[in-house]
Amino acid sequence: MSQGRPVILVIDDDPTARLFVRGALEPAGMIVTEASGGQESLTVFEKLTPDLVVLDIVMPEMDGYLTCSRIRSLPRGKRIPILIMTGLDDPNSIALAYEHGATDFINKPVHATILCHHIRYMLRTSNVLQALVRSEARLELAQRIARIGNWDWNPRTNRFSMSNELCRLAGIRPQDFGGTFEGFLQLVHPDDRSAVRRALDNLVHHRALCDIDHRIVLPNGTDFTIHLQAEGVREEETDELTVIGTAQDITERKQAERAIHRLAYYDSLTGLANRVLFKDRLSHAISHAERHGQTLATLFIDLDRFKVINDTLGHTVGDLLLTQVAERLSESVRQSDSVARHADQEPSHALARLGGDEFTILLTALPNPEDAGRVARRILEALAHPFNIEGHEVFIAASIGISIYPSDGATVEALLKNADTAMYHAKEQGRNNCQFYSSGLNAAAAERLDLENDIRRALEREEFIVYYQPKLNIHSRKILGAEALIRWKHPKRGLVTPGVFLNAAIDTGLIRPMDEWVLRKACSQVKAWEQAGLSPITVSVNVSNSLFHGRTLPTTVGDALRESGLNPNQLELELTESIAMRDVEASITMLEGLRTMGVRLSIDDFGTGYSSLSYLQRFPLSRLKIDQSFVKDLQTNDNNVKITKAIIAMAHSLNLSVLAEGVETEEQLARLREEGCDEVQGYLFSRPVCAEDFELLLRGGADVRTAA
Ligand code: C2E
Ligand code: MG
């Protein structure tokens, strides 16, 4: 358009016709250019780019049809309105004109005013069309840049259409899309389909906002995330609902979010949590520990003389060392998870690098504060092996400070600060060691750690021995059997009873090899007495939780019986109520397996734990052992008499025999006999004694009553 005035190109070989058009249009403000033939018109068209073409059909050399299609094939001729103005009015000519790309058709002769209106109308339509095309193109471009596609769906007809950009995003060609809602769902990741369906259902039926992120699966199987938004629009006349929506590819945003999260919360060198994340976890752990009354520990680890390594071997070696240290620390923390006493508890220990050569560890749900010392010790051991870094053998040690919640602080800041203080204390103590913030714990932890190491060594050096305590028939006072009880012949401390070392053995997991050893030893000892000509007796062995719930018990028992040649019904296993009740179904299966082997089973310390009669009934037991606390004050405590009575009655009703533990006086014995107790065990007859002394008891060479 020239300064807002439309440019019209008239192509006609007849000068009068051209003059007529000019005369009709120029007064209406249009600019008219002329061409007298098809060929000429193409040159003029290219030069001027008119807004509309008026074209005659019958022309020499090149007719109107050919001219029309030539114009259409020019780059700027595709959308130009072309009006055919001709004297031919047969339907064939008209059809042919449209086929060649004409926009409209008008017959000569024509009135000037009508021609003018006709052309104005065509120009207006063409402008609107072009504006639409331009805005669609702009929209498409905008969508492409934003990676947004749009779609609409008519829930009644189920017609679903997707924009080109959405098809492109989904990796399909528009013509391949089926055009139904189900067709769209097919593109959605199977795990996300129900959520998408639900969101759109809610929109249609409850006018709820539809705004969800879901994945689209590309034809090659990979997927990406889009953000889907939709609105319902009601047609005014029909009240019909159409859902229109957008779908934006947010893969990059998600990736960026992840990258930002990594940068914000993780250490880029080691991949461990950073200070921010550690503090966050510690803060959550504190709230959790507060609610559940638990203990937790913060370990502050600082490498000793790391700066020296960094300065002499360079930063690259320093960085590699830090990554390897991080790996060993992770490994140590993992191990402390797997030996956690409460196997059913979620391991939730956290390791972080605060910066430089400083690391922190959070230990949650600690059974004892000293357990933190054990983890620290393991870390020091793990770091003690040399590191191999680019051919250098590097030695490193660490100083570790420990603070305990709640005793050393109840906030993130206090716990970190106090662990840090304790770490400095460890440095002062000559490095390569760990210190608790509360000094009292240092002594306790040190003692405990010594004890654990001692137990380990004692197992290797066979410093343990088995003592035997007789079990007697309450009426005949005849020895029916023995209970095997472990003792430790400590090189310095002398004979140590289980009360001193059992908990440490349980915590370290050493209890299991210890129990297995007692089991084998007791079986072969009892068999040996029998082979020496003494009358056969039974032997009972205490079974720890770790051994009982560890799956290997039947094999261990089987091996012990086979190796010793002892008759299975001479072996009795004692377990406490709490062990048996821990996992009742598993316990029943285990007990039934053992019972099938011929082994007898009894419940130890009965009355002190939580017992359920209905469960007891289901356990294939032979005996209940009444705990010594009931026997102790039978004389003075009426309540205990009642309980003892009840236990005996109940046991008998279940066909179990009853043994009373800890019988120290004749009075107790008399009372128990009165109440119908079957067997007894206690200092009144004999303390637990070594195998040689027990043999004397069996031979009747020593008075059962006076044995030490
Ligand atoms: P327990 O199985 O109930 O064993 C009875 C405990 O009572 C023994 O203590 C025994 O010396 C003591 N005792 C016996 N008669 C009397 C008495 O008349 N008066 C008093 N006051 N005490 C008496 P011990 O040997 O110190 O063992 C303590 C506990 O350690 C045992 O209780 C048992 O639960 C556990 N235990 C001992 N040996 C082993 C073992 O080899 N493996 C396992 N897992 N636990 C063991
Ligand atoms: Mg026992």
Ligand code: MG
């Ligand atoms: Mg007992």
